[in-house]
Amino acid sequence: MAPHLGQDEFFKSLGELLSKTSQQVQGSVYLTQKPLIDVPGATTTNSQPSILIRATDGNTNTPNLKKEGKDKVAKKSQKVKLSTIVNPDEIEAFYVRYAEVCKAGMTGLKKRDRRGRKAKTKGGAAKVTKA
Amino acid sequence: MPYLPTSQAYLEQSAQLLQAYPDTTRIVTKYNFPTNRRGNLKRAYKSQVRKDTAKPTDAPSTTPAPPSAATATLTLKTFNPTTGICLHYRTNKAQEVGRLITSLGKLAAGADVAGLGLSAAVPAAGADVEMTDAPAPAEEVAPVAGKAQGQVQGQGQGQSAKGKKKGGKGKR
Numbered sequence: 001m002a003p004h005l006g007q008d009e010f011f012k013s014l015g016e017l018l019s020k021t022s023q024q025v026q027g028s029v030y031l032t033q034k035p036l037i038d039v040p041g042a043t044t045t046n047s048q049p050s051i052l053i054r055a056t057d058g059n060t061n062t063p064n065l066k067k068e069g070k071d072k073v074a075k076k077s078q079k080v081k082l083s084t085i086v087n088p089d090e091i092e093a094f095y096v097r098y099a100e101v102c103k104a105g106m107t108g109l110k111k112r113d114r115r116g117r118k119a120k121t122k123g124g125a126a127k128v129t130k131a
Numbered sequence: 132m133p134y135l136p137t138s139q140a141y142l143e144q145s146a147q148l149l150q151a152y153p154d155t156t157r158i159v160t161k162y163n164f165p166t167n168r169r170g171n172l173k174r175a176y177k178s179q180v181r182k183d184t185a186k187p188t189d190a191p192s193t194t195p196a197p198p199s200a201a202t203a204t205l206t207l208k209t210f211n212p213t214t215g216i217c218l219h220y221r222t223n224k225a226q227e228v229g230r231l232i233t234s235l236g237k238l239a240a241g242a243d244v245a246g247l248g249l250s251a252a253v254p255a256a257g258a259d260v261e262m263t264d265a266p267a268p269a270e271e272v273a274p275v276a277g278k279a280q281g282q283v284q285g286q287g288q289g290q291s292a293k294g295k296k297k298g299g300k301g302k303r
Contacts, residue, residue: 018162025201028163033239037154049154051239058163088240095236099229106162108203109225 004052007094010084011101014055017080018105021057025108028058036085048088053098055082134219138227141220142234145209146244148218152211158235161206207231 005013021027035049059079086094135141149156165171202223209218222231237247 026164028161031160034157048241091240095233099232102232103228106228110202110223111225
């Protein structure tokens, strides 16, 4: 397994991964967060564990047997796998940057810049609450 | 497992799950574009057609733009492997990303339901009442219907009808 990255490096790579996916208009990015427990190197304060953050593009390095005979084999790229550890006292600062990177990278989502649509959704929301 | 209707419901349920099983629960955020598989495209086309026929007046002005640019979706999943509980929330709105990620940070830091500061964000008191009211009858009805399907069905329906009436009054 690849070693954990520092936070700056992690954010840089995550930004690249997200923008690459958005530009291709294809593929996925998986972001996982879970507590690190009983692992050497993880600091625990106030019974609050460190958090492990992972990011992958969901590719598998194992060949897909169904597609073996087809032309997709040549395209197969290596799995992108990033991970970093966030200490309990850094969580808040980390998530501020994390949210910024995600907002900047996830450009494929719907924006609310259209006035017509905005008015329509407002009307719809009002209806829902009244009904 | 369930896709929750609102991000607030998702975050509240997730906070409870994390409180109950802080060591094993994990949160996965998936950002993905729809694939170009044939079945997927077909389904998207069919739902688009259905929308067009449902709202014929809107169709000419709004439909040409969305299909050209595929919109990504953001799926949040809170999963606990020991109990098999899995909560989902799905959105395609860019404006929600920042708020969701900050909330995930609060969850990671071990915040409880109150610590998320969500109930304060609810605009009207009426909506608040609705949220606390609505889940109760649904939970009551489900086990009854599951245990004895034939016999107690009448009661179950009665309960659900009551619940609905109550909910209606509360909202108005």
